[in-house]
Amino acid sequence: MNYETILIGGGLAGLTASIRLAQKGRRVLVIERKTYPFHRVCGEYVSNETRPFLQSLGFDPDAHGAANIQHFQFTAPGGRSLETSLDLGGFGLSRYLLDFELYKLAQKQGVNFLLGKTVERVEMLPDLDEFDVETTDGQTFRAPVVLGSFGKRTKLDTTLNRDFMKARSPYIGVKYHIHTDFPKDLIALHNFRDGYCGISAIETDRYCLCYLTTRENLRRHGSIPEMERAVLWRNSHLKRIFNESEPLYEKPEVINEISFAPKRAVENGILMVGDAAGLITPLCGNGMAMAMHGAKLAADLTDEFLSGKLTRESFETQYASTWRRHFAGRLWVGRQVQKLFGSERLSDVTAQAFGLAKPLLGAVIRATHGRPF
Ligand SMILES: Cc1cc2nc3c(=O)[nH]c(=O)nc-3n(C[C@H](O)[C@H](O)[C@H](O)COP(=O)(O)OP(=O)(O)OC[C@H]3O[C@@H](n4cnc5c(N)ncnc54)[C@H](O)[C@@H]3O)c2cc1C
Known part of the structure; x- marks a missing residue:
């Protein structure tokens, strides 16, 4: 098969970009190292800014029982709590369902998939103006465009010698699906020492409980249950949730080395999309809204490039500058806000400040979100 675009990674960025390209009549291959459906560490709250795009792809979250989330609660370890309604709001849907449904939709649109295979090498062949993409089992595929939709961190980042791989990152993520008693229209963010935990409804009366903390916090306490009891439960809201919930799978999903360092949007001619x-x-x-929005931008520019309307150089520079314009500011604000939650005292002061100046909280939410696309 002669492909026009190869996407490395079939998460939200890869899946939505592939559907968009297939809708434009492009021959597309997605290479994904896992097989659908599968769980991922993610808070599973999706900003409503994604709804028009998802609709254009033929996906309606409500038809799959998505929770409709309109309110936000923020608590500090000392128990201070504040609530606000969300301008745009969002929906809750598990990644297990969302990614699987988008995969099925992509197949219907004619996207080709190679599942359970990991890409280990991508090479630009300057004479042919095409890329060779090789999987660990020695298969090679060729296409004029490669989109890097392989997520936060993978061996390929090392192969590509990407800057952010040169430093270790201290963060780990933990996720549960639970049954509990909690308002379905609320997303809560509960802070604890060296981390924060989100909880919100997803489909079929389930809730996603997901937190970010540091490897050091885990090391200090020896195990995830010990750390939760010693640190997370110091926030009374979290203690109640943990005590009054039933986990729906035996062990939580865990990932480590989560890096928030700036990355380049184009590396060795590969357009990076989503967390990549x-x-x-x-x-x-x-994050999911950014992954999908970036996918839309990348797919549209790819189509222009393949139609001969852009040179390769302007294809790459336009993507890099468009990406920066849409997302770099949001990433920066997100990094600054996260710094406020490092210590118990600081997050308590932050909760107090946001409580006194509610417009400030609204401004932070707006600065980290986009408009419907
Ligand atoms: C703790 C935590 C909580 C979060 N909560 C939220 C939230 O509530 N709302 C929100 O909007 N965002 C949230 N995010 C962010 C969100 O999960 C990501 O931004 C989003 O998943 C990005 O999608 P993606 O397609 O770029 O990457 P992914 O969804 O990670 O997909 C990448 C895919 O590439 C595949 N892959 C990797 N390497 C290779 C390879 N070499 N070959 C083949 N396949 C490969 C992987 O298997 C994976 O399927 C959270 C993130 C974390 C860490």
Whole structure:
């Protein structure tokens, strides 16, 4: 098969970009190292700014039982709590369902998939103006465009010698699906020492409980349950949730080495999309929206390039500058806000400040979100 675009990674960025390209009549291959459906560490709150795009792809979150989330609660470890309504709001849907449904939709649109295969090498062949993409089992595929939609961190980042891989990152993420008693229209962010934990409803009366903390915090306490009891439970809201919930799978999903460092949107001619281009701190609840928005921008420019309307150089520079314009500011604000939650005292002061100046909280939410696209 002669492909026009190869996407490395079939998360939200890869799946939505592939559908968009297939809708434009492009021959597309997605290479994904796992097989659908599968769980991922993610808070599973999706900003409503994504709804028009999802609709254009033929996906309606409400038809799959998405929770409709309109309110936000923020608590500090000392128990201070404040609530506000969200301008745009969002929906809750598990990644297990969302990614699987988008995969099925992509297949219907004619996207080709190679599942359970990991890409280990991408090479530009300057004479042919095409890329060779090789998987660990020795298969090679060729296409004029490669989109890097392989997420936060993968061996390929090392192969590509990307700057952010040169430093270790201290963050880990932990996720549960639970049954609990909690308002379905609320997303809460509960702070604790060296981390924060989000909870919000997803489909079928389930809730996603997901937190970010540091490897050091885990090391200090020896195990995830010990750390939760010793640190997370110091926030009374979290203690109640943990004590009054039923976990729905045996062990939580865990990932480590989560980096929020700036990345380059184009590396060795590969357009990076989603977390591969830059990961916003999870407390913003905007990573999935950014992944999908970036996918839309990349797919549209790819189509222009393949139609001969752009040279390769302007294809790459336009993507890099468009990406920066849409997302770099949000990432920066997200990093600054996350710094306020490092210590118990600081997050308590932050909660107090946001409580006194509610417009400030609204301004931070707006600065970390985009408009519907
Ligand atoms: C703790 C935490 C909580 C979060 N909560 C939220 C939230 O509530 N709301 C929100 O909007 N965002 C949230 N995010 C961010 C969100 O999860 C990401 O921004 C989003 O998943 C990015 O999608 P993606 O397609 O770029 O990457 P991913 O969804 O990670 O997909 C990348 C895919 O590439 C595949 N892959 C990797 N390497 C290779 C390879 N070499 N070959 C083949 N395949 C490969 C992987 O298997 C994976 O399927 C959270 C993030 C964290 C860490």
